[in-house]
Amino acid sequence: xxxxxxxxxxxxxxxxxxxxxxxxxxxxxxxxxxxxxxxxxxxxxxxxxxxxxxxxxxxxxxxxxxxxxxxxxxxxxxxxxxxxxxxxxxxxxxxxxxxxxxxxxxxxxxxxxxxxxxxxxxxxxxxxxxxxxxxxxxxxxxxxxxxxxxxxxxxxxxxxxxxxxxxxxxxxxxxxxxxxxxxxxxxxxxxxxxxxxxxxxxxxxxxxxxxxxxxx
Amino acid sequence: xxxxxxxxxxxxxxxxxxxxxxxxxxxxxxxxxxxxxxxxxxxxxxxxxxxxxxxxxxxxxxxxxxxxxxxxxxxxxxxxxxxxxxxxxxxxxxxxxxxxx
Numbered sequence: 437x438x439x440x441x442x443x444x445x446x447x448x449x450x451x452x453x454x455x456x457x458x459x460x461x462x463x464x465x466x467x468x469x470x471x472x473x474x475x476x477x478x479x480x481x482x483x484x485x486x487x488x489x490x491x492x493x494x495x496x497x498x499x500x501x502x503x504x505x506x507x508x509x510x511x512x513x514x515x516x517x518x519x520x521x522x523x524x525x526x527x528x529x530x531x532x533x534x535x536x537x538x539x540x541x542x543x544x545x546x547x548x549x550x551x552x553x554x555x556x557x558x559x560x561x562x563x564x565x566x567x568x569x570x571x572x573x574x575x576x577x578x579x580x581x582x583x584x585x586x587x588x589x590x591x592x593x594x595x596x597x598x599x600x601x602x603x604x605x606x607x608x609x610x611x612x613x614x615x616x617x618x619x620x621x622x623x624x625x626x627x628x629x630x631x632x633x634x635x636x637x638x639x640x641x642x643x644x645x646x647x648x649x650x651x652x
Numbered sequence: 653x654x655x656x657x658x659x660x661x662x663x664x665x666x667x668x669x670x671x672x673x674x675x676x677x678x679x680x681x682x683x684x685x686x687x688x689x690x691x692x693x694x695x696x697x698x699x700x701x702x703x704x705x706x707x708x709x710x711x712x713x714x715x716x717x718x719x720x721x722x723x724x725x726x727x728x729x730x731x732x733x734x735x736x737x738x739x740x741x742x743x744x745x746x747x748x749x750x751x752x753x
Contacts, residue, residue: 447736448735448736448739448740449739452743468655469655469659470655473655473656473659476659476663477659477662477663480659480663480664480666480667481659481662481663481666482666483666486662486666490658490662494654494655494658500654500657500658503654503658504657504658504661504662504665507662507666508661508662508665508666511662511665511666511669511670512669513697514666514669514670515669515672515673516673516690516693516697517670517673517693517697518669518670518671518672518673518674519672519673519677519682519686519690520673520690520693520694521673521674522673522674522676522677522678522679522682523677523678523679523680523681523682523687525674525678525679526678526679527679529675529678532671532674532675532678532679533667533671533674533675535674536670536671536673536674536675537667537670537671539670541697541701545694545698548694551691552687552688552690552691552692552693552694588750589747589750589751590743590747591717591721591742591743591744591745591746591747591748591750592743593705593718593746594706594717594718594721594722594725594742594743594745594746595739595740595742595743596701596705597701597702597705597706597718597722597725597742598721598722598725598738598739598741598742598743599735599739600698600701600702600705601702601722601725601726601729601738602725602729602735602738602739603698603735604694604695604698604699604702605729606735607694607695607698610691610692612692613692613695614695616692616695616696616699617695617696617698617699618699619696620695620696620697620698620699620700620703621699621700621702621703622703623700624699624700624703624704625703625704625707625708625713628704628707628708628711628712628713629711629712629713631711632711633710633711636700636704636708637697637700637701637704640696640697640699640700641693641696641697641700643692643696644689644690644691644692644693644696644697645689646692647685647688647689647690647691647692648685648688648689
């Protein structure tokens with residue numbers, strides 16, 4: 437597997453990610469974040485849902501605590517996700533830390549080569565492309581690129597679950613796979629109305645702890 | 653000022669979240685028990701992402717155009733359409749349903 441394979445695997449999403457980057461830039465400016473802060477946020481946080489959550493609190497004049505807590509909770513799933521890719525990332529600490537920043541749901545999903553193993557080049561290739569289009573999109577957005585309008589009007593929000601569906605059904609079904617998938621989806625949906633945004637995904641990650649059960 | 657506090661704190665915490673595993677455990681195999689958990693993280697989290705991104709709207713569950721798009725993608729995938737085709741189809745169907753429904 438090469439970096440290029442990783443790039444190719446996320447290519448279906450490049451347009452959607454870029455469009456949401458534009459949307460983030462536009463909305464961030466409207467929310468009074470200025471030009472530089474949204475770019476710094478896209479470069480460092482690099483997680484769409486969390487960034488939109490932060491700016492929606494900022495834009496509505498919500499509490500500082502909420503503007504931080506909402507995105508932090510949304511990104512908490514990256515702790516177990518980071519652990520899952522750890523065996524694939526080697527070399528000096530600074531390089532592992534840097535490459536780990538390219539982990540987002542989409543790059544993580546395409547870098548999965550089955551059975552809980554991940555390919556470093558797929559991850560870096562895919563994550564690098566996504567980071568680049570996210571930055572380009574954010575830049576166009578803060579500079580006033582309103583050409584696209586709302587990406588949802590183009591149905592681009594449905595591209596993400598469709599990609600994840602394709603990657604899920606392509607996976608090798610190890611023992612417990614189907615049960616855990618059903619439970620993960622069920623737990624997440626059940627919690628959506630009950631918990632802050634982000635918590636349902638954290639709870640779904642915890643379903644994987646069933647792997648500790650003896651015969652599973 | 654508020655904006656920069658949010659950008660700095662959220663950025664630093666996220667970098668920490670993403671980096672923790674690779675920095676502490678990087679480059680060597682996970683202990684067997686942990687790797688059994690990690691093997692199940694993909695189905696659990698992928699299924700949850702699909703569910704939340706199809707039905708979730710902030711803190712509500714809704715049935716809207718996204719379901720038609722993701723449903724069309726599911727049918728396409730079952731018919732062995734390549735992933736790119738299924739992803740594009742999901743967007744097109746969702747956009748059409750939004751425009752005309």
